[in-house]
Amino acid sequence: MAGKKLMYGNHAVVEGVIAAGCRFFAGYPITPQNEIPELMSIRMNEIGGVFVQTESEISAINMLFGAAAAGKRAMTSSSSPGISLMQEGISYIAGADMPVLVVNIVRGGPGLGNIAPAQSDYYQATRGGGHGDYFTITLAPHSAQDLYEFPKLAFELAEKYRNPALILADGLLGQMMEPVEFSFKPIDPKSLPEKEWALCGCKGRERRVVRSYDLKAGKLEVLNLRRAEKYAKIKSNEQRFKTKYCNDADLVIVAYGTCSRVADAAVKMARDKGFKVGLLRPITLWPFPMDVLGDMVKKVDNFLVVEMSNGQMIDDVKLATECRSRIYFHGRPGGGVPTPPEIYKRIEEVLGGAR
Amino acid sequence: MTKEIIISGFGGQGIVSSGIILAYAGLIEDKYVTFFPSYGAEMRGGTANCSVVVSGEPVASPIVANPDIVVIMNEPSLTRFEPTIKPGGMLFYNKTLIKSQPQRKDIAVVPIEANVIAEELGQARIANMVMLGAMIKKTKLLSLETLKKAQRKRFVKANDEQLALNDKALEKGYGLL
Known part of the structure; x- marks a missing residue:
């Protein structure tokens, strides 16, 4: 593993964001993602970027709106309660069609919750999150390597x-090394093409406008219909996932992020005992990988959805399969993290003597 | 070969450092590694533990339910982790600070006078290095030279004197078994 560096997931985010050519960070501290702003404050200073510790999450997200409108790659990070505070801003940014990156290192909720790893912000992330008709492209990393690589992908898709x-990760992925x-190859921000919509001074050209509203009668409906076309295009182009051992499977586990890692170990335990079990790991949560599940349901009788919540992604699995197979659930809410033997036990319960 | 390890003790006993040193050492020896600490509301004197996985193949779960190897630095950690060890696994415990006897008969139990040895060397806080030295000797998990390199990656700001003392503690532990 020559050339590899041992890193915290949170630190991998920072290096990934910088390598993606982002030079603007605004954010407010919260556990379990504090290592992101901490290292970002050092690194942005070293490379001549902008680091702002704002007075609140609300000002952080609105600073992102401004930086993005000026045509720059901009990001913030926070954890669940902080992301909730940002929802108004994210809605405005979606309404203005601006590309930004928001990293959520999810912790237990609702409310102040706790600082343990969780996946209970799935609904918020994949259903828009704030008010109005919109969606946010949502990526689910499951390793420090992903946390390094996904910021670049996120900016590319956003633009x-x-x-x-x-990027929807969790406390375990952030705190793990x-x-x-x-x-x-790190991207030089100066090499990124100028955006034809960016607000960067209109001397010598037509003025441009970035805003999340149009008050002329009927205009918002037109804008939202156009946005619906965009979402349809994203859904058909950008579904990402990984599968393992699914071809002959009697049961396929559907799990993302940390749960996909734990499920992977449980799948190995099950295979060793002769159970035909596979794993489907959604990488994009929005757009959800509906098509692969639509195909799988023709051959697979049982799905087991594993989440660190009371069950949120399971709704998308039901939609994708149209409930044509049996769908089981194993969930650990409130900061609980499943273990491989625990998931293996569920597999045994479901498949019983069917090995 | 995949080895799952849990290290546990009081905050301040170098639990997290021990885990990170093992992870660095695994990486130096070209293995796949993960390190996950109990995090957040930890403090000196509270409990701390971490999970380390060292493997010849990509690590699936960083969450360890049934470790192959457990390194225990204080009494409450023994109560908590002894029952979780895989049959045939190994338990290393700090005999200086732990008065109870481990009960399991289906695992190898290795008592180490870690604090006595560390204090003879001049610093109670290097008891963790004594434990690590003993553990890698008995398990043949990683080499002593690698651990010496790895502790330098963890303690980048330490002076030469401290690093040499850490080496000595690793050697002492290594020489016990």
């Missing part, structure tokens, strides 16, 4: 579709 992008390979 391609002019839409906010989220793993080897990271700096797998791509």
Whole structure:
């Protein structure tokens, strides 16, 4: 593993964001993501970027709105309660079709909750989160390597579709250390093409407007219909996932992020005992990988959804499969993290003697 | 070969440092590693633990339910983790601070006078290095030289004197078994 560096997931985010050519960070501290702003404050200073510790999450997200409108790659990070505070701003940014990156290192909720890892912000992340008709592109990393690579992907998708992008991780991924390979050439922000909508001074050209509203009668409906076309395009182009051992499976576990890692170990335990079990790991949570599940349901009789919540992604699995297979659930809400033997036990319960 | 390890003790006993040193050492020896600490509301004197996985293949779960190897630095950690060890696994415990006897008969139990040895060397706080030295000798998990390199990656701001003392503690532990 020559050339790999042992890093906290949270630190991998920072290096990934900088390598993606982002030079603007605004945010407010909250556990379990504090290592992101901490290191960001040092690194942005070293490379001549902007780091702002704002007075609140609300001002952080609105600073992102401004930086993005000026055509720059901009990001913030927070954890669940802080992301809730940002929802108004995210809605405005979606309404103005601006590309930004928001990283949520999810902790237990609702309310202040706790600082343990959780996946209970799935609904918030994949259903828009704030008010109005909109969606945010949502990526689910499951390793420090992903946390390094996904910021670049998130910015690329956000800019391609002019839409906010989220990285939905959790406290475990942020606090865990793993080897990271700096797998791509860092992007020089000056090499990024200028955006034809960016507000950067209109001397010598037509003025441009970035806003999340149009008060002329019927205009908002037109805008939202146009946005619906954009979302349809994202859904058909950008579904990302990984599968393992699914071809002959009697049961497929559907799990993302941390749960996909734990489920992977449980799948190995089950295979060793002769159970035909596979794993489907959604990488994009929005757009959800509906198509692969639509295909799988023709062959797979049982799905087991594993989440660190009371069950949120399971709704998307039901929609994608149209409930044509049996769908089971194993959940650990409120900061609980499942273990491989615990998931294996559920597999045994479901498949019983069917090995 | 995958080895799942839990290290546990009081905050301030170098639990997290021990875990990170093991992870660095695994990486130096070209293995796949994960390190996950109990995090957040930890403080000196509270409990701390971490899970380390060292493997020849990519690590699936960083969450360890049934470890192969457990390194225990204080009494409450023994109560908590002894029952979780895989049959045939190994338990290393700090005999200086732990008065109870481990009960399991289906695992190898290795008592180490870690604090006595550390204090003979001049610093109670290097008891964790004594434990690590003993553990890697008995388990053949990683080499002593690698651990010496790895502690330098963890303690980047330490002076040469401290690093040499840490080496000595690793060697002392290594030489016990």
